[in-house]
Amino acid sequence: MQSLAGHTEWLRLVVDQVSDYLFIKDRDCRFVFANRSVAEDLGIKNAVDLLGRSDADIHSPQLARKYEADEREVMRSGEPKIDFEEFIIRPDGTRKWVSSSKFPLRGENGVVYGIFGISRDITARKRTELLMTGQARILEMIATGRPLPEVLEALLCMIEEQLDGVLGSILLLDESGKRLLHGAAPSLPKAYCDHIHGVEIGQAVGSCGTAAFTGQPVIVDDIMTNPLWAPYTALAEPFGLTSCWSTPIISHDKKVLGTFAMYRQGGPIADVAESKLIADTVRLAAIAIERTRAEERIRFLAENDTLTGLPNRRELEHQLEQLLVDAEKNKTGVAVVFCDIDRFKSVNDSFGHAIGDLVLQIVSERIREVLPDDHILIRFGGDEFVLVISGGLAEKTNLQELLGRVRAAVAAPMHLAGQTFRITCSMGTSVYPEDGATAEVLLQHADTAMYQSKKSGRDTFQFYDRMMSEGSLMDLTLLEDMRVGLESNQFFLEYQPQFDLQSGQLIGLEALARWNHPKKGRVPPSRFIPLAEESGLIGALGDWVLEEACRQVQRWNEKGYDPILMAVNVSQRQFSDVNLVKKVKETLQVHGVKPSAFEFEITESLLAESPQMAVAKLSELRAMGMKLAIDDFGTGYSSLSALRSFPLTRLKIDRTFIENAASDPGSQGIVRSIILLGRELGLNVIAEGVETNAQKEFLLRSGCVCGQGYLFGAPMGADEIVKLLARSPPAQLRGIAS
Numbered sequence: 001m002q003s004l005a006g007h008t009e010w011l012r013l014v015v016d017q018v019s020d021y022l023f024i025k026d027r028d029c030r031f032v033f034a035n036r037s038v039a040e041d042l043g044i045k046n047a048v049d050l051l052g053r054s055d056a057d058i059h060s061p062q063l064a065r066k067y068e069a070d071e072r073e074v075m076r077s078g079e080p081k082i083d084f085e086e087f088i089i090r091p092d093g094t095r096k097w098v099s100s101s102k103f104p105l106r107g108e109n110g111v112v113y114g115i116f117g118i119s120r121d122i123t124a125r126k127r128t129e130l131l132m133t134g135q136a137r138i139l140e141m142i143a144t145g146r147p148l149p150e151v152l153e154a155l156l157c158m159i160e161e162q163l164d165g166v167l168g169s170i171l172l173l174d175e176s177g178k179r180l181l182h183g184a185a186p187s188l189p190k191a192y193c194d195h196i197h198g199v200e201i202g203q204a205v206g207s208c209g210t211a212a213f214t215g216q217p218v219i220v221d222d223i224m225t226n227p228l229w230a231p232y233t234a235l236a237e238p239f240g241l242t243s244c245w246s247t248p249i250i251s252h253d254k255k256v257l258g259t260f261a262m263y264r265q266g267g268p269i270a271d272v273a274e275s276k277l278i279a280d281t282v283r284l285a286a287i288a289i290e291r292t293r294a295e296e297r298i299r300f301l302a303e304n305d306t307l308t309g310l311p312n313r314r315e316l317e318h319q320l321e322q323l324l325v326d327a328e329k330n331k332t333g334v335a336v337v338f339c340d341i342d343r344f345k346s347v348n349d350s351f352g353h354a355i356g357d358l359v360l361q362i363v364s365e366r367i368r369e370v371l372p373d374d375h376i377l378i379r380f381g382g383d384e385f386v387l388v389i390s391g392g393l394a395e396k397t398n399l400q401e402l403l404g405r406v407r408a409a410v411a412a413p414m415h416l417a418g419q420t421f422r423i424t425c426s427m428g429t430s431v432y433p434e435d436g437a438t439a440e441v442l443l444q445h446a447d448t449a450m451y452q453s454k455k456s457g458r459d460t461f462q463f464y465d466r467m468m469s470e471g472s473l474m475d476l477t478l479l480e481d482m483r484v485g486l487e488s489n490q491f492f493l494e495y496q497p498q499f500d501l502q503s504g505q506l507i508g509l510e511a512l513a514r515w516n517h518p519k520k521g522r523v524p525p526s527r528f529i530p531l532a533e534e535s536g537l538i539g540a541l542g543d544w545v546l547e548e549a550c551r552q553v554q555r556w557n558e559k560g561y562d563p564i565l566m567a568v569n570v571s572q573r574q575f576s577d578v579n580l581v582k583k584v585k586e587t588l589q590v591h592g593v594k595p596s597a598f599e600f601e602i603t604e605s606l607l608a609e610s611p612q613m614a615v616a617k618l619s620e621l622r623a624m625g626m627k628l629a630i631d632d633f634g635t636g637y638s639s640l641s642a643l644r645s646f647p648l649t650r651l652k653i654d655r656t657f658i659e660n661a662a663s664d665p666g667s668q669g670i671v672r673s674i675i676l677l678g679r680e681l682g683l684n685v686i687a688e689g690v691e692t693n694a695q696k697e698f699l700l701r702s703g704c705v706c707g708q709g710y711l712f713g714a715p716m717g718a719d720e721i722v723k724l725l726a727r728s729p730p731a732q733l734r735g736i737a738s
């Protein structure tokens, strides 16, 4: 008996040395035997204290039910359950994975009276497995574009599963690089996260604020005493947070993206953290954040214009369609406004593209400031913007008032690169449902109305009118008529005389195109010249004008009249023709006209469009001996230095300045400056549109040499000019080299 007792004692000593769990349970699943390993992990000092207790007395009901179900099945079937994985949760909340085998215990009569169990610790292996599958799952989430908060949360859950008692948190550095924003923290109290959200980073801002600022990990084992946490102890204390290890999340190009922090409630953090796990976690977090930011950037680029930050054309169509659906439902209006900057190309060419870009940014900001936030402004492309206005503001009187403010805001002076100038815009508006039912039609009609604003002198806005579209149709018919007219001699030239203001002598003629339409009668140049320019027909018309002017000079030469300077207008498109110089040379030669008796009138904007090409071409024409004038001078953006580089011979002061010159001091000042500028550059100056003696007197007083206008003679036929030529031979132009 004694030997048996000694034997039992000896047996217990042996089984208590074994690190595996060894246990026996009766038919009611109550412990009848357990070794020390089982008791220790359950926080029970003496293994005998386990005897008679069931899993329900020790574990959570969920775990207890699972263990019991397995054991009852072994007893019922009489078959052992070998090497299966399960886990226990210790009283401190940590998890232990085990590989268990449970065998039925039979008496000599073969009756099963309990189970014998053995379980081996496989936590390390299991964690590695879980870590690998967890990481693979997170990479899959990143690859399939799951939302960032979801990915970060899964990442932290994986960490919390790996590191017992750790509460994870990820904070993201905001765009300014100054503040940390909440990313994910599945186990931290919400109130704590709310406090941290938006914290400014710095030298001593807890663990995360400091880690983000320095770019280095910050390990704080005692929050209450560490100086980095001094301002935040009161924040951590109510939540029982005692330690925190924060590691900066760094991008591939070494920028701080945020922080990954591990907190503990009770005890230091340094003993639970594993550096390899931390390194893997911040790497995965960096991939997730960078991928999300790259996607956001791509989306932004796809939907917005990079220069102004405004939504782009693609976005407009999408948003406008949606607005129209809402407007249809709510029976409200939507206005589409096309806004185009006037003469933007000239701005770009005169001041450079960098200034052009700034102008676009300023214009977009100015419009945005005037437009209430809930209405849309998009950059349609180039110098075109589209405003979409809905609700009460889309009603005509409100809209008029709003567009007036947009117009004024855009036109306010701009001070850029040491220059001050005004930019204006032309706008056109179409309104749903009156002017169109779809986004496409509304845009098209707003564009048509904008085009009308341009035609009517720019710096204004127009509402779409059906007649405008009909006008476009009429334009097409007129264009066709013009083609026919050019071939069937419906065009002819009139000549307007130019005079020396002092001597009153004839000094030159300006050839002006005229069209006698078989049905419509005289069509004014203001109608057909812009149409010819837009359509490209101006090339053929310009060739014809040059040819006809040369023929006329030739006729007068043959009749023995003294040679007179003949000026012809050259449009922008005509000037861009690569064969222009060759054509002019040939035409003059064919008709025996001296180039020195010919003048080209070009516009200021033409010089601004492409200054290098203009200098090259003008130099060639000038080298032939032709004279070169700038027409409508004063309306463009020419600067003194730019003008110097062009080989010009005269400036024609724009009619609008002469119109007011006798009375308006502003116009007088401009006229005087142009005359001075001409003198400074050694150019002859002629005033156009002189209608009154008062204007003539003012010009004489200001030192203007030449004039042209109804006061001296309207454009007239060649026969009338002959009478002038017969009366007095033309004088040489003063101030121009031949």
Ligand SMILES: Nc1nc2c(ncn2[C@@H]2O[C@@H]3COP(=O)(O)O[C@H]4[C@@H](O)[C@H](n5cnc6c(=O)[nH]c(N)nc65)O[C@@H]4COP(=O)(O)O[C@H]3[C@H]2O)c(=O)[nH]1
Pocket: 496, 511, 512, 513, 524, 525, 526, 529, 542, 545, 569, 570, 571, 601, 631, 632, 655, 688, 689, 690, 691, 708, 709, 710, 711, 714, 715
């Ligand atoms: N109010 C007023 N107007 C005066 C006076 N004196 C002359 N005019 C008008 O002023 C315009 C002068 O021509 P522009 O500035 O070159 O302006 C021209 C020019 O830009 C263009 N144009 C005319 N013929 C041609 C041409 O053959 N080729 C090209 N490219 N353009 C042409 O059409 C524009 C208009 O031509 P027009 O209607 O003939 O109008 C002419 C002329 O009739 C005046 O005292 N008061």
